[in-house]
Amino acid sequence: MHYIINAQPMDVIADPRTSLLDMLRDNLGLMGTKKGCNQGACGACTVLVDGERINACLALAVQYEGREITTVEGLSGGSDALHPLQSAFIEHDGFQCGYCTPGQLCSAIGMLGKIERGVPSAVTADLSAETMALDHDELRERMSGNLCRCGAYNGIAEAITKVHAKVPA
Amino acid sequence: MNPFTYERAADGAAAIRLVSDNRQAKYLGGGTNLVDLMREQVERPKLLVDVTALSREIEAREDGSVLIGAGATNTAVAADRTVRERFPLLSRAILAGASGQIRNMATVAGNILQRTRCTYFYDEAARCNKREPGAGCDAIDGVNRIHAILGASPSCVATHPSDMCVALAALDAVVHVQGPGGDRTVKLVDLHRLPGGRPDIETVLDAQDLITGVELPALGFAWRATYRKVRDRASYAFALVSVAAMVDVQGGTIRDVRLALGGVAHKPWRAWKAEEALRGRLATRESFAQAAEAELADAAGLRDNAFKIELAKRCIVATLGDLIGETA
Ligand SMILES: Cc1cc2nc3c(=O)[nH]c(=O)nc-3n(C[C@H](O)[C@H](O)[C@H](O)COP(=O)(O)OP(=O)(O)OC[C@H]3O[C@@H](n4cnc5c(N)ncnc54)[C@H](O)[C@@H]3O)c2cc1C
Ligand code: SF4
Ligand code: FES
Ligand code: FES
Numbered sequence: 001m002h003y004i005i006n007a008q009p010m011d012v013i014a015d016p017r018t019s020l021l022d023m024l025r026d027n028l029g030l031m032g033t034k035k036g037c038n039q040g041a042c043g044a045c046t047v048l049v050d051g052e053r054i055n056a057c058l059a060l061a062v063q064y065e066g067r068e069i070t071t072v073e074g075l076s077g078g079s080d081a082l083h084p085l086q087s088a089f090i091e092h093d094g095f096q097c098g099y100c101t102p103g104q105l106c107s108a109i110g111m112l113g114k115i116e117r118g119v120p121s122a123v124t125a126d127l128s129a130e131t132m133a134l135d136h137d138e139l140r141e142r143m144s145g146n147l148c149r150c151g152a153y154n155g156i157a158e159a160i161t162k163v164h165a166k167v168p169a
Numbered sequence: 170m171n172p173f174t175y176e177r178a179a180d181g182a183a184a185i186r187l188v189s190d191n192r193q194a195k196y197l198g199g200g201t202n203l204v205d206l207m208r209e210q211v212e213r214p215k216l217l218v219d220v221t222a223l224s225r226e227i228e229a230r231e232d233g234s235v236l237i238g239a240g241a242t243n244t245a246v247a248a249d250r251t252v253r254e255r256f257p258l259l260s261r262a263i264l265a266g267a268s269g270q271i272r273n274m275a276t277v278a279g280n281i282l283q284r285t286r287c288t289y290f291y292d293e294a295a296r297c298n299k300r301e302p303g304a305g306c307d308a309i310d311g312v313n314r315i316h317a318i319l320g321a322s323p324s325c326v327a328t329h330p331s332d333m334c335v336a337l338a339a340l341d342a343v344v345h346v347q348g349p350g351g352d353r354t355v356k357l358v359d360l361h362r363l364p365g366g367r368p369d370i371e372t373v374l375d376a377q378d379l380i381t382g383v384e385l386p387a388l389g390f391a392w393r394a395t396y397r398k399v400r401d402r403a404s405y406a407f408a409l410v411s412v413a414a415m416v417d418v419q420g421g422t423i424r425d426v427r428l429a430l431g432g433v434a435h436k437p438w439r440a441w442k443a444e445e446a447l448r449g450r451l452a453t454r455e456s457f458a459q460a461a462e463a464e465l466a467d468a469a470g471l472r473d474n475a476f477k478i479e480l481a482k483r484c485i486v487a488t489l490g491d492l493i494g495e496t497a
Contacts, residue, residue: 015172016172016173016174016175016217017170017172017173019204038208039205039208040201040205040267040268040270040271043268043270046270052244052273053269053270053273054270054273054274055201055268055270055271055274058199058200058201058204058205058271058274059200059204059274060175060197060200060204060217062175063175063197063200063219063221107269107270110269110270110273111269114244114248114269117248118248119244119247119248120247120248120253120260120264121264121269122261122264122265122404124264127253127257127260127261128253128254128257140404141403141404142269143269144268144403144404144405145267145268145269145270145271145405146268
């Protein structure tokens, strides 16, 4: 099966039962993406597929053949520098043990893309609005698919808010 | 997980042929429910036919209706401009469900046909008539906080967990189905079955029937609509009770109303009795309370879920109150 993973074309041989998460970790040795619940409930396995966040644990790898996958390892785009969101997580204490962090990062990047494209959330008051703001409630609702057992939520929210504010509209 | 083969169907007819030729085949949407159930050995298909690419368009028609392709993701539907303008209730209900990640994966057809979250259904060691007809039901005398208060049977007290379907029920949505014998349509409210003696048969569809789309009939301009969901935490949890409500109020009188409940039954529950009690009545709290009583008159609570009867009533009253701008 052929994929573009972190901007590299890759061919993988895997059983149809293999989840995208297991393929990344076991077949490709990309251990950044984490397995928490393995049932869609924690977000630790979040990766980006064509820029959209999904839970890799519920995804059959075979179904995503040919797609562009980005994991935490690919966020910096191949350079040695960190992605601005990674730096912000360090600066604002956006993690303690770090287990949820790769998922938080990928999820936040996917989420910010949605904000940019004007996609509403459950707490958006005006569904007809063209542009979406990222206030306190919006951020927490939109990131509710990512749990953090260490409770680093305040730091995570601060880091995302900072990076969002810096992105030119 | 049992071994299986995976195929991408080229079109609807090919998908139906593949599933007809293999008695243990299943259609695959986003996999967010099916993959989970396969991992738990609840589902053991030998062939998965991926149908997500077959119909993803959201077609805004001139007559005010919208036809949503079965493979459209939940996110795509909720974010669609026309859906947001014409049927904001549907966007609201979808956005109230699951997480951003899951909504990006989940399809419309998969959401409709997702299976119950009854914990005994998931647990191979438990007795469950839905998993194994005739085995018994461990939920009836077990932990049943999330179970049904309406339309349940001695065989099964499970609920249908979808938020989206509650809005579809209120919106009179029509499901487009392609089968071995041709195309047909089924109203969403008639698609799911009550459990009766066969909780393993959940819909009126056959295994080969492929959902190709969902049609939302045009609405007049006068409707006000909203979706309210009560759950154990503020986000990312299934509904204990949810209400999709639409009202057309003129001069203080309810000209028309549509009401559906989630989290209470084996199917998205259209509240026909409450609607009948409301039509033509003054839009007051008393009318709402009487309608709620009428709808829940036949409700039956189990050990852990009896609170949902009162909760459902209050939700109906509060949601209708919100819609008429009452601030009680
Ligand atoms: C942690 C978690 C939390 C969740 N929270 C919520 C929530 O709060 N509210 C809510 O509503 N939902 C919730 N969900 C459920 C989620 O909405 C469903 O799993 C999802 O909608 C299923 O869609 P899918 O495309 O992934 O279906 P799949 O898993 O691919 O398929 C589901 C079923 O539909 C069948 N199917 C798929 N497509 C077709 C077709 N075209 N024709 C015929 N049959 C078809 C499959 O054979 C299968 O039986 C949650 C799920 C998880 C994992
Ligand atoms: S309530 Fe239904 S799904 Fe749950 S254990 Fe009983 S029969 Fe099975
Ligand atoms: S490991 Fe995928 S959501 Fe928890
Ligand atoms: S930092 Fe430990 S789980 Fe989030």
